[in-house]
Amino acid sequence: MSLRSNRDDLPFQEGDTVVVGLSGGADSVCLTHWLRENFPGLRLAACHINHQLRGEESDRDERFVEAFCEQEQIPLYRETVSVRERAKALCLSEEECGREVRYAFFEETAQKLEQKMDGRVWIATAHTQTDQAETVLFRLARGSALKGLCGIPPVRGRIVRPLLGASREEIEAYCTEHGLSYVTDSTNLSCGYSRNRIRLQVLPELSRINHAAVQHIAKTAGLLAEDEEFLQRCALDAYHRVLQGDQLDIQQLLREPMAMRRRALALWLSQWKVQVFSSRIEELMRLCHTGGQVQYKSSLMIRKRGRFLEAVSPEKEEPYFEFLLKDGIFESPTGESYKIQTLDTNPSRFVQKIYKNVFDILIDCGKISGSIMIRQRRPGDMIRLPYRKCTKSVKKLFSEEKISHWERSRRFVLADRQGVIGVEGFGADERVCCDKRTTKAVAICWLKGIRQDDEG
Amino acid sequence: MSLRSNRDDLPFQEGDTVVVGLSGGADSVCLTHWLRENFPGLRLAACHINHQLRGEESDRDERFVEAFCEQEQIPLYRETVSVRERAKALCLSEEECGREVRYAFFEETAQKLEQKMDGRVWIATAHTQTDQAETVLFRLARGSALKGLCGIPPVRGRIVRPLLGASREEIEAYCTEHGLSYVTDSTNLSCGYSRNRIRLQVLPELSRINHAAVQHIAKTAGLLAEDEEFLQRCALDAYHRVLQGDQLDIQQLLREPMAMRRRALALWLSQWKVQVFSSRIEELMRLCHTGGQVQYKSSLMIRKRGRFLEAVSPEKEEPYFEFLLKDGIFESPTGESYKIQTLDTNPSRFVQKIYKNVFDILIDCGKISGSIMIRQRRPGDMIRLPYRKCTKSVKKLFSEEKISHWERSRRFVLADRQGVIGVEGFGADERVCCDKRTTKAVAICWLKGIRQDDEG
Structure with a gap:
């Protein structure tokens, strides 16, 4: 039985801490109990998020988890988030948003515990064989190469899924055997x-x-993951064989077998921060034969020149731009999309913490003079970033961060009557940052960073 | 549209002949018409099998195909086979047996045409995107490694599937556009x-x-096939790295990544004519760590000795055996299984032709003296094989064919009162072969050779 047999495959050491995602369902109740029984040397903590998606049922689950943790003497960290509202604000499905919120909270809790505890801190989620099979089928339907069919990894970074080999039947049997009750979603x-x-x-x-x-499907996913790992390793070698400076040598590329060609192209695309879809890989393969060019974002064009594929900027310098900032989707000349949204409330500490890399820029409306313009950088623009504690020219900031000359004319700057209040990719000026007294804010949310995978 | 775009990927040359499997359904009617329209330089022939599984409907389909071929002026080769009866006799499902019968008849027809025609002779089947997706899902459910998920190959040997990229909608649109009628199963x-x-x-x-x-699923299968091809090529290298004579070097094996380890073990198992299942690969991997031995057939044992895996015969010499031949399943001391069956009819020309490698031995009951014994070879045993046209000792036959000393004592011999009438792996003696006048026969059918894949 996999619940019994997989004990030795887990990376836990005596004295480590494991943060368990505890919804209160059979899977996570089983996981928590099983960890406690099988790893007496671990410290356990539980995380529960009340997603507020199911009204009284959500509250019932939270109370259940509270009672369970008290009985099992496990410290409980919890948070209440209105996933429905947040999903709307972020243009995500409720499923996706719920996942975002969960993993962000798990990670936040793990980081907190890391400060206090010796030993490593892990996050354990209760994904099972069924979740694995679902993921594989979901990705098959949606379209996938080998990588997607590998499903949910048993260990990724600090996230561990000890039940990934366990069936629904085993988990129910375990709960029955140990007299564990649980809630049903x-x-x-x-x-x-x-x-x-x-x-x-x-x-x-x-x-x-x-x-x-x-x-069978869950097992296949495991086998495919081994294959993909090997292929990825080979592909790195292939990539270095075909790479010439920043360009790809087409003749060399066509000498590689198809499995390597696709992966080398994917590695190259990721280097240019272009999202990899199989349609793009095919487009590039056609380009190798037919010549021509394709543009992936306003900041990047890929073209065939002689025996090389090269990535170039479509034009030398972006013409000057300036608009009034308003709610909606904004495509920056760098090719990135942002959602701009005015919030008639204090963006809670929680939002700021979790989305520090998503809400790229969060501005207190009460602190701005006049209206906010979104425009190209101008000579003399200065900014004081709160995490740098010094005022410097935007030009110097770009130069320190090695932003290419070409991209400098594409990055947007936010400004009010007094001057720059934010820079694309760097955040807001200290003068306009939100604090406890903020009652109205503007969030400029980078849309690309939040499309994660669908591990559940 | 794939019906239009895949013309250039097909291996056909001007003057080649294509044998089309023509059931009369939309897919195969479309395929036949499409080949005729798009490859005017090809000679077409059609093959139809009446499986007699659907009574009057089967006959209706046959008449439809006949009329279609006459109208399109395509020579039609046809055969009627009671798949239900044959499936029972061969311990196969009707689906499996139908597939066996079809491909055997296609191949027989292709071989016939090869004698008469210049140019290559191909077999075209009308598998579509839907068949491909079905195959992938079927194998996922049944349990599969990467290889199985590659689905149906677009070209394998002389078999070509031009519609593998076409959807049901495209095919129906094609039939409508060209005013083609078809039957529905x-x-x-x-x-x-x-x-x-x-x-x-x-x-x-x-x-x-x-x-x-x-x-998406059909497309994934194509991508996976590229990956599997690459992995197989790498695995051959890995196999030669870990092979030492006939043995596998375990230390070397464990230095290989998992994807290579599994495939090297699979290649090694196939060398010993052991069917490869993932459970067997896992068993061997355990063996590498724990030591011990496993037996796969009575003739083969795999064990760990020192740092090697080796294949050995469980014992030196098989003790003498002799039984009366009777209907049922017989496991030969070589580890192969045979179905023995008395047929109260003439085993038609057709059966003999198609199953020449399955019905290893077919004996005319009217030509034997007394009863048939199945026994170990004895000194002095002689046989006259009809396709060799000379009488020789069984000992010499084994020696010529390089049958190992060890296996010689395991192969069975069939004998009647007058002497040897058949040898395992070689067939029947000329004296007892079936002919037109045969009214009762015994078929000794090798069961392993008929488990083919499920390409439909």
């Missing part, structure tokens, strides 16, 4: 979510064809 | 078959999650 039974559709319709149908289908 | 709509279950339940559900799911 009523939305697990609705077909509204894609994942539930797979769980409730597709997996049962496949299990009729082969009763061990879920187990 | 009523069993396609029943959930009795696993494949129909995938087609009718799983794929529609996945298409609700992503409308292009079928296309």
Whole structure:
């Protein structure tokens, strides 16, 4: 039984701390209990987020988790987040947003504990064989290369999934055996979510064809992960064979087998911070044969020149731009998209902490003079970044950060009547930062950073 | 549109002949017409098998195909086979048996045409994107490593699948556009078959999650095939690194990444003619660490000795054995399984031709003296094989074919009162071969050779 047999595969050491994501469902209750039983040398902590998606049921779950942790004497960290509102604000589905919020809170808690504890701090989530099979099928339907079919990794960074080999039956048997009670999420039974559709319709149908289908799919994902790891390692070598400075040598590329060609192109695209889709890889492969050029964002064009693929800026210098800042989606000349949104409330400490890399710029409306302009940098622009504690010219800032000359004319600057209040990629000026007394704010949220994978 | 765009990927040359598998359904009607339109330089022939599984409907399909071929002036080769009976006789499902029969007939027809025609002879089947997606999901449910998820290959040997990238919609649109009529197989709509279950339940559900799911899955299969091809090539190198004579060097093996370890073990197992399952690979991996031995067939044992894995025979010499031949399953001391069956009819020309490598030995009951014994070889045993046209000792036959000393005592011999009438792996003696006048026969059918893959 995998719950018994996988003990030795886990990276925990005596004295480490494990933060368990505890929803109160069978999986996470089982995980918490199992860790406590099988790793007496670990310190456990639990994290619970009340997503406020299911009204009284959400509160019931929170109370259940509270009672469970008290009984098991496990410290509980919890947070209440209105996922529905946040999802709307961030243009995410509720599923995606819930995932964002969860992992951010787990990570925040882990970092807090890291300050206090000796030993390493891990995050454990209760993903099971079923979650793994769902992920594989979901990605198959959505379109995927090998990498996507590897599913959820058992260990990634500090995140560990000890139940990834365990079946629903094993978990229920474990709960029964140890007299554990748990709550049931009523939305697990609705077909509204894609994942539930797979769980409730597709997996049962496949299990009729082969009763061990879920187990087989989860196992396949593990095998594929080994293959992908090997291919990635080979691809790095291939990439260095075809790379010539910043360019790709097409002749060399075409000497590589297809599996390497695609991956080398993907590695090259990531170097230019272009998101990799299989359609883009195919576009580049056509380019190698036919010549021509493709543009991926306003800041980047890929073209064939002689025997090379090269990445260039479409034009030398961006013409001067200046607009009044207003709510909506804004595509910066750098090619990045931002969601601009006025919040008629204090953006809580929580929002600022979690989204420090998402809400690139958060501005206290009460501190600005006149209206906010979004414009190109001008000579003489100065900024004081709160985390740098010194005032310097935007030009110097760009130069220190090795922003290319070309990109400097594309990065936007935010300014009010008194001068610069924010710079794309760097954040807000100290003068306009939010604090406890803020009652109205503008959030400029980078949209690309939040499309994460769908590990659940 | 893939029907238009894949013309150049096909291996056909002017003057080649293509044998099209023509059921009369939309896919194969479209394929035949499309080949004729797009490759005017090809000679076309059609093959139709009446499987007799659907009564009058099967006959209707045959008449439809006949009329279609006459109208299109394509020579038609056809055969009627009772798949239900044959499946029972061969311990196969009707799906598997139907596939066996089809490919055997296609191949037979292609070989016939090869004698008459200049140019290469190809076999074209009408598998589509949907068949591809079904195959991938079917194998996922059944359990599969990367290789299985590559699905149906677009070209394998002389078999070509020009429609593998085409969707159901494209095919129907093609038929409408060209005013082509076709028949519909009523069993396609029943959930009795696993494949129909995938087609009718799983794929529609996945298409609700992503409308292009079928296309995505088919495309993924193509990408995975490229990866698998690369991995296989690397694995051959890895295999030669870890191979020492006939043994596997465990230390070397454990230096290889997992993706290579598994494949090197699989290559080694195939060398010993052991069927490769992932459970066996895992068993061998455990063996590398824990030591011990496993036996895969009565003729082969794999064990760890020092730093090597080696394949040995469990014992030196098989003790003498002799039984009366009777209907049922017989496991030869070589580890191979045979189905022995008395047929109260003439085993038609067709059976003999198709199953020449499956019905290893076919004996005319009217030509034997007394009863048939199945026994170990004895000194002095002689046989006259019809395809060798000379009488020789079984000892010499084994020696010529380099059968190991060890295996010689395990191969069975069939004998009647007058002497040897057949030898395992070589077939029947000329004296007892079936002919037109045969009315009763014994078939000794090798069961391992007929488990083919499930390409449909």
